Amino acid sequence: MATSTTDGQVSSWDGKSEQSLRDALRPPTERCVEQPLLADGDVVPILDGDAENLSLVMTTNAAYRTPVVKVFVGAMADRTDLSEELRERVYTAAQEALMNAVMHGNLKIDASLRDSMQNLMIVHETIERMLTSQEYSALAIRVEASWSATSLNVTVSDSGKGFVQHSPSIQEDSEKASGRGLGILEAMCDGFELDDGGRTAKMRFKR
Amino acid sequence: MNFNIDSEKRVAEIEGELTFTDHSSFKQLVSTLFEGNVSPIVLDLSKLEFIDSAGLGMLLLVRDEVNKSAKKLILRGPRGQVKRMFAVTKFETLFAVEE
Numbered sequence: 478m479a480t481s482t483t484d485g486q487v488s489s490w491d492g493k494s495e496q497s498l499r500d501a502l503r504p505p506t507e508r509c510v511e512q513p514l515l516a517d518g519d520v521v522p523i524l525d526g527d528a529e530n531l532s533l534v535m536t537t538n539a540a541y542r543t544p545v546v547k548v549f550v551g552a553m554a555d556r557t558d559l560s561e562e563l564r565e566r567v568y569t570a571a572q573e574a575l576m577n578a579v580m581h582g583n584l585k586i587d588a589s590l591r592d593s594m595q596n597l598m599i600v601h602e603t604i605e606r607m608l609t610s611q612e613y614s615a616l617a618i619r620v621e622a623s624w625s626a627t628s629l630n631v632t633v634s635d636s637g638k639g640f641v642q643h644s645p646s647i648q649e650d651s652e653k654a655s656g657r658g659l660g661i662l663e664a665m666c667d668g669f670e671l672d673d674g675g676r677t678a679k680m681r682f683k684r
Numbered sequence: 685m686n687f688n689i690d691s692e693k694r695v696a697e698i699e700g701e702l703t704f705t706d707h708s709s710f711k712q713l714v715s716t717l718f719e720g721n722v723s724p725i726v727l728d729l730s731k732l733e734f735i736d737s738a739g740l741g742m743l744l745l746v747r748d749e750v751n752k753s754a755k756k757l758i759l760r761g762p763r764g765q766v767k768r769m770f771a772v773t774k775f776e777t778l779f780a781v782e783e
Contacts, residue, residue: 565765572736576704594745601707657737664772
């Protein structure tokens with residue numbers, strides 16, 4: 478349920494389902510925070526008061542178990558006109574950024590380990606085991622969007638220790654099962670950069 | 685991600701989104717496909733609406749498994765975002781892709 482505050486419309490999400498997230502992000506919500514993180518005032522994002530915007534702060538567990546980017550981009554489209562082409566690019570790019578935030582940022586899992594079907598399952602079991610631990614499952618991830626008549630910005634931030642940017646070209650890694658994420662991000666965005674020591678992915682789109 | 689398998693034709697139809705959270709269901713799909721000794725194995729992607737880089741990676745892992753067993757893999761009918769991701773990543777050069 479959305480609650481009115483002096484800082485804009487804040488809602489809470491139970492972190493349990495796609496439908497409950499869709500409900501929590503329904504207008505006029507501007508900021509949505511998953512319930513376990515509500516008590517932590519630091520996780521409530523501070524957004525540009527002049528721009529139209531939407532933000533979501535959630536746990537790693539909820540980010541892994543819910544199609545948050547799909548719902549978030551849908552919520553953006555409820556607030557501002559997005560062409561099908563732009564909506565697809567934003568969804569594709571933000572999904573890559575969210576995957577990086579969950580897998581590499583907060584869970585510290587090396588994607589290159591998924592190099593065989595057997596190892597894929599080992600990675601899966603490792604993720605499930607880590608998500609039973611409060612140490613990892615409760616780590617926050619933020620998705621924030623702001624837009625104007627000419628541009629749209631989306632940032633995804635994790636709570637990890639950051640990493641050095643490695644940007645392999647798509648061609649170089651064409652035979653490997655991993656290593657395409659940053660190349661896809663660069664192809665989908667009109668501007669992309671990593672900030673805050675690799676903890677924040679900033680995506681810019683022209684409209 | 686959901687999937688349906690036509691046991692006679694060995695065609696697996698993948699629906700919805702194939703993303704980094706689908707490891708387990710994708711492994712289940714592949715295990716079912718490899719139960720028989722049928723070739724080619726066809727993955728029908730015409731109802732797959734979205735794929736991320738991890739989903740692309742999982743398709744490559746299927747290709748590797750197929751190559752080990754001297755079978756053939758065909759990806760059939762990618763459309764929309766999936767087709768565009770194939771183009772961006774030059775995936776069409778790595779697989780037999782049917783329209």
